[in-house]
Amino acid sequence: MSALFGLVGFVKGRELPNIVFLMSDDQSTYTLGCYGNPDVQTPNIDRLAEEGLAFDKHYVTTAICMASRATVMTGMYEYKHGTNFSHGEMLTSVWAKSYPRLLRESGYRTAFAGKFGFDLRETPNSPKLELPADDFDGWGGGPDQTFYETKRNESMAAYAKEYPHSTLSYGAFGRDFIRDSAKSEQPFCLSISFKAPHKPATPDRRFDHVYAGKTFSKPANYGREHGEHFSKQSKQDRQYERFHSWNYSDKYDEVMAIYHQQVYAIDVAVGMIREVLEDAGVADNTVIIYTSDNGFFCGSHGYGSKVLPYEESTRVPLIIHDPRHPNSGKGLRSAALTANIDFAPTILSLGGVPVPSKMDGKDLMELYDNPEAELHDSIALINVWGKAPTHALGVVTKDLKYVHWAYADEGFEVTEELYHLDKDPLELVDLSRNPEYRSDLKSMRELYDQELAAWKRESVEYNNYQPYGTIFDREVPWSKKRLLFERHQPQD
Incomplete structure (x- = not known):
């Protein structure tokens, strides 16, 4: 046992827990049975929710993978960690205060597998660095989007023969890391970022039978007729055209069968991880967190993809299971407002590590103690990626959402949208011009x-x-913003 770990192996008289953080890619809430979809099979994740705490108003503060993953690691809004496509990479000084770095420095044994999601630089203009594999005790991560073919992911190639599709390979990686860590006196933190169900849709063919010939119910806000009230700005990038080009408009059941099949494989991987926790004798002291980096439209409002600050894009699953807690096993749910800025503070707090003051999030375990409590009054929703008109800033509370579309060049005007999410969770009625x-x-x-x-x-x-x-x-006024916008607009 390291001398450092000997100082922090216990906090407030209790043994520190192991932590498993699992994150999917582009997963909407309606892919899970525990979020009310009877058309899907997700028994392991549903059981996790039944035994733990499910969160019904959990948001990503930027609904695109690079920025969202940076937010998860750092506990900060995008404008504070400074990381997103077309803007730039994370600085090493920011990464140094991420939850994996701080946990390992405190004595945790750490591992990462899957899509890391962002690169590092020493300074904004210095060369890109290699991914920080040396900052972990176990490494199965990869650059950029990674690959569904396990053999193409260099750090995961050893699993390719038994698990040729990457989703289950990450389950196997987690299995092996947990087995090894259970032999150590150190607590461990395992972080897995699945590529699934990100496009291009590439399901594991061993699960082709699961949804073969299945017909799926469409959400009540499916189709272009339910997006006419959305801003003109929101219709100017790929999210809008992908309703057709990704076949939500004409092959809905076929597309959704593949999408849900990819999530089914994640569910199997979750089962692998839970099984090894039991077999290794560490399940009773391991906290599991499950979420996604952003949601997905899948035809709602006549849109595809993500990015925009609407519900299907920004509200995602969150489940936490803490077997040590008396509230576990009760099938409890929380309606408190939470966000991906909360993960780093939560994980650090679980590990007995001081939370850096620059982090914007809070400890989600406060809601595990009292699911009726509140954590945030409001959360910011950000998009500064993609075509200029789609850049927006919004704010969401438990009941309301406000979005400001600032772009007002020729053919556009500044637009506000207001939704009462408690009465209108599908965002079918814009109330911004309603005098009531x-x-x-x-x-x-x-x-x-x-x-x-x-x-x-x-x-x-x-x-x-x-x-x-x-x-x-x-x-x-736009006349003053226009030149500033053009001068500083990142290139796609």
């Missing part, structure tokens, strides 16, 4: 302005984040 909701609109604008003030105050000075403090300012 004038007071709600005012209060949400005030929350929006508070979030923007934090952006202006705390955004990094590199990777083109500071200009958005002006671009998203409701009081600044």
Whole structure:
């Protein structure tokens, strides 16, 4: 046992737990039985929810993988970690305060497998660095999007013969790391980022039978007729055209069968991990967290893909199981507002590690103690990626969502949207012009302005984040924003 671990092996008189953090890619809430879909088979994840705590209002603060994964690791909003496609990579000084680095420094045995999701640089203009494999005791990670073919993922090639599809290979990686770690006196933290069910849709063929010939119920907000009230800005990028090009419009059952089949394989991998926790004798002291990096439209409102600050894109599954806790095994759910900024503080707190003051999130285990409690009053929803019109800033509370579309070049006008999520969870009615909701609109604008003030105050000075403090300012006319926008607009 290391001398360092000997100092932190216990916190408040209790043995530190092992931690398993599992994250899928592009998984919507309606892929899971425990979120109310009777058309799917997800027995292992459903059991995890029944034995733990499921969260019904959990959001990603940026609904695209690179920024979302950076937020998970750092506990900070995108404008503070400064990491996203077309903006730039994470600096090593930011990575140094991520939960994997801090946990390992405190004495945890750590491992990562799957899609790492972002690169590192020493400074904004220095060369890209290799992925930080040396920062983990076990490494099965890969760059960029990684591959569904296990043999093409260099760090996972040893699993290719038995598990040619990557999803189950990550289950096997987790199995082996847990077995080895159970022999150690150190607590462990295993983080797995599945590639599934990210496009291009490539299911594990051993599960072709699961949804063969299946017909799936469409959500009540499916189709273009349910997106006419969305902003013109939101219709200017690939999310809109992919309703057709990705065949949600004409081959819905076929497309969704493949999508759900990929999630089914994740469910099998979750079962592999839970089984080895039991076999290794560490299940009773291992906290499991399951979530996704962002959601997916799958035809809702006549959109495909993600990115935009609407529910299907930003609200994702979250399940936590802490077998040590008296609230486990009760099938409890929390309606508290939570977000992906909360993962790093939660994991560090579980490990008895001080949470850096720059982190924006809070400890989700407060809700495990009391599922009726609240954690956040509001959460910011960010998009500064893709075509200029789709850039938006929003704010969500338990009941309301406000989105501000700032782009107002020729053919566009500044647009606001307001939704009462408690009454209208499918976002079918924009209330921003409804006089009965004038007071709600005012209060949400005030929350929006508070979030923007934090952006202006705390955004990094590199990777083109500071200009958005002006671009998203409701009081600044487009004539003053336009030149600033063009000057600092990242290229696709």
